[in-house]
Amino acid sequence: MMQHKNLSAAPSASTESNAHLRLDGLTKRYGESFAVASLDLAVPKGELVALLGPSGCGKTTTLRMVAGLITPSEGRIVVGGNDITAMPPYQRDMGLVFQSYALFPHMSVAKNVAFGLEMRKVPKTEIATRVKDALAMVRLETLAERKPRELSGGQQQRVALARALVIQPSILLLDEPLSNLDAKLRDEMRNEIRDIQQNLGITAVFVTHDQVEALSMCDKVVVMKAGKLEQIGTPVEVYEQPASPFVASFVGRTNRLEGMAKGDGTIQVGTIALKVPTRTRGPVDIMMRPHRIRLLEATRDPADDSTNQIHGTIKRVTFVGDLLQYHVDVEGSEIIVEAASDHGRGIRNVGMPVTLSWRVEDTMVFGRSA
Amino acid sequence: MSTAAAAHPPYSMPRVTLGRAGTATLLLLPIALVNAMGFIVPVLNLLRMSFYEALAGGGIRETFTLASWSGLFRDAFYVDLIVNSIVVSLSITFATLLVSYPIALYLHRSSGRWRTFLTVLVISPLLTSAVVRTYGWIALLADQGPIVGSIAALGFTPPRLMFNTTGVVIGLTEILMPYMILSLLAGFGRLDPRVEEAAMTLGARPSQTFWRVILPLTVPGIALGCLLCFVLAVSSFITPKLLGGGRVFLLATEIYDQAIVTLNWPLAATLSMLVLIIFGAALAVYARVLRVIE
Known part of the structure; x- marks a missing residue:
């Protein structure tokens, strides 16, 4: 008592x-x-x-x-x-x-x-x-x-x-x-x-x-x-x-993908398997901050356990002064990537095939209730 | 035919173009004419009449004399009449303000259908003539009426509520309330509920919020309502006549008596000019109040 x-x-x-x-x-x-x-x-x-x-x-x-x-x-x-x-x-x-x-x-x-x-x-x-x-x-x-x-x-x-x-x-x-x-x-x-x-x-x-x-x-x-x-x-x-x-999504900008967590630290999004820092299982939302994603040449880097790499095509480029926003088409979904603009140099063009790369720990995973 | 049409582009007819001032003049012309014929000329006539000589039996001699004006200020009856008119009208104005202000404030804060309903309720007395409403008050205030009866039933000596100044003030206050409420509402625009809340969070109790914030912000409405009701009270005639029972002497009733009963038109004209002067003074006070709060 x-x-x-x-x-x-x-x-x-x-x-x-x-x-x-x-x-x-x-x-x-x-x-x-x-x-x-x-x-x-x-x-x-x-x-x-x-x-x-x-x-x-x-x-x-x-x-x-x-x-x-x-x-x-x-x-x-x-x-x-x-x-x-x-x-x-x-x-x-x-x-x-x-x-x-x-x-x-x-x-x-x-x-x-x-x-x-x-x-x-x-x-x-x-x-x-x-x-x-x-x-x-x-x-x-x-x-x-x-x-x-x-x-x-x-x-x-x-x-x-x-x-x-x-x-x-x-x-x-x-x-x-x-x-x-x-x-x-x-x-x-x-x-x-x-x-x-x-x-x-x-x-x-x-x-x-x-x-x-x-x-x-x-x-x-x-x-x-x-x-x-x-x-x-x-x-x-x-x-x-x-x-x-x-x-x-309310605090800062994010990309959102839907996928199925397999319980082994990977998530299947369409035909792509992403590595994530969690072992949940079931339907999930995956979110990545646009500025944490790097835009690489389309040539695939050697596989690396600490990064996710997926391929896409640039659909649109927006110049926002200090930032460049790339809208990249990945198997029909759009992923936004932000990069610092450097005197307007190094801008990639629409239609260019690219590789998106981000660290596994920058992948946010949220379980979805049915 | 076709060549002529080509030579003159459409809308090439000479057009009369009025400047802004020209348009304004044109638009103001009708009301200026009506005002000149219906107000200014008659007022000038009255002014001239007030300097004519009154003859016994209603005659008028068209010679210049100050008899009416000087008589006004030498006769104690007329000095009392002027003072009494102003005092009674101010009392009516103040009483109207006192009973109308809470209603206007409540109306200002209500919204939706309730507000529409209440607004209609406030305006609806204007649908009946002041004569009818005055007779209503006679029924209520009469010596055998319900109010006097109730007071007597409670064991008090009932006051006289009719055929004296009290009756006139009661009747006119009620009759003027719609004008006061509408004027107050029109002047409540600066009242912002957030400002009242700010006063409260700063430590003002409801009464302090009222005196320090709400009341000062509603001064434009108060000034407008008081001007309107004072002017209407001074010039009202039927209600004082009926509820005063011939024992309350006010400017408007005296003008009627002089013009219709005694047939002293120069004196009636002089009293009318005096009423206009009082209105002018009221307007000056109103303008001054507005200047001070700005």
């Missing part, structure tokens, strides 16, 4: 000790459908975690439940050991940056940033200095008296960030904060948000559908699909060891 109790208590106690934000079976139902289905997540203090997934995967619903703007159907939200599931948003002490920034249009930049402090009844002189510091942090000191509509998208974004951070929230929540910015600004803001988050050592949750943002900014990536968790891991884990074909 005693032993049983300890066993059940042990796992939750260990996650409790290092998790600053913890979601326990968090669920949101709308009628019969699940927006979020029993999500468990533990975010250690000071980490930036990305909720990554396509639109409708429940990532924004999750974030809004954490902020208190949506009431969960089931489950708990725990911050620093306190259950805040039933707490109204204005008591939660969270900084939320909206996709649309949601600045107060009738207030100046300084007033926008001061708002949270005024709600907390911070003394006026302290508000002045903290607003100044927050605006300095996002390099907007000179625009303090402007109205939001007089600012560019990037500047509004930084005001929203300053407004969320000036209250020194226990958790920073970012809802697709970069999606309304142009590509160049997005790269800048990505680094800026990451730097600020690390300097403050604040726990942060970042919702995005952009795998580049998730991989480049975050300590951990939570891949979601249809309200469920697909995989949690570091960016490298999620990219290199995807837990499912969905994760493999």
Whole structure:
């Protein structure tokens, strides 16, 4: 009896000790459908975690439940050991940056940033200095008296960030904060948000559908699909060891082939036998990253246990600046190969027979359920 | 024939081309004409009339005199009348705003069929004339009516709800509500649910969110609704006449009395010009409010 109790208590106690934000079976139902289905997540203090997934995967619903703007159907939200599931948003002490920034249009930049402090009844002189510091942090000191509509998208974004951070929230929540910015600004803001988050050592949750943002900014990536968790891991884990074909195809580009695993470390794909790093048996999906495949002359190299080699014909070549994309026809399936472009030299032509070569360990295999 | 056709390419007829300004003038001409004949000329006539001399028995002598205007400000009755009209109209405007604002806010936040249904419900009183609705209020507010009856049944001394200012305010408030609600809705465009959520996550309680965010963002709608209702209240005549029972003296009812009963047209014209001046002042306040919030 005693032993049983300890066993059940042990796992939750260990996650409790290092998790600053913890979601326990968090669920949101709308009628019969699940927006979020029993999500468990533990975010250690000071980490930036990305909720990554396509639109409708429940990532924004999750974030809004954490902020208190949506009431969960089931489950708990725990911050620093306190259950805040039933707490109204204005008591939660969270900084939320909206996709649309949601600045107060009738207030100046300084007033926008001061708002949270005024709600907390911070003394006026302290508000002045903290607003100044927050605006300095996002390099907007000179625009303090402007109205939001007089600012560019990037500047509004930084005001929203300053407004969320000036209250020194226990958790920073970012809802697709970069999606309304142009590509160049997005790269800048990505680094800026990451730097600020690390300097403050604040726990942060970042919702995005952009795998580049998730991989480049975050300590951990939570891949979601249809309200469920697909995989949690570091960016490298999620990219290199995807837990499912969905994760493999959503995080980075992949080629996909269907085959039959024979249980001896090989898989039959049409007439081709591929070597794989697993001994599963049955129908499988095989995935390879386009940039891990090398394009060789059609002459066959001597057989090698550590690489797979298959033959095909180039159907199309796309020049993408820093990359060359080859679409290669292999027995009727198309495999995409990416190679660095070298001053436009060494481009192979359409119709050329080639050999595709990749390392066995770069072959990802996922069992298919019938 | 065919050679002629070849020499003149199609659409080569000389065309009258109007510039942008020309087109605008042409399009505005009909309404400008109607306005000139139906509004500006009559107003100028009224202005001229207000400087004519009134003779006993309804006669008018077409000589210039300031008698009507100076009489207005020397007679305590008329000073009271002006002040009373403005105060009562402002009270009606404020009461209308107070009861309409929650309805407009709810309507703004509802959606789909429910919203359509509610909107129709809000507008539907406009399908009946103000006269009919005023008689409805007479039935409700009368001394033997259900409201007075209920208050008396509870053991309180019932207040007089009709043939006094209270009755006028109650009746006009209800009659003006659709205008106020529609104006408020038209001015609620800047209200963004995300902005309210932002206020909440920053620590604002619902009441603070209302006073600091929702209310300031709806000022354009409030200003528009108040302007419209104030103007309608000042110029309304049937409802004060019936619900006031001849005991509530307002500008519009007095103009009617002077023009129709006493037959003092110069004084009626003077009072009408005064109403126009009050409207002008209300418009100036409205413009100022809009400038300040911009």
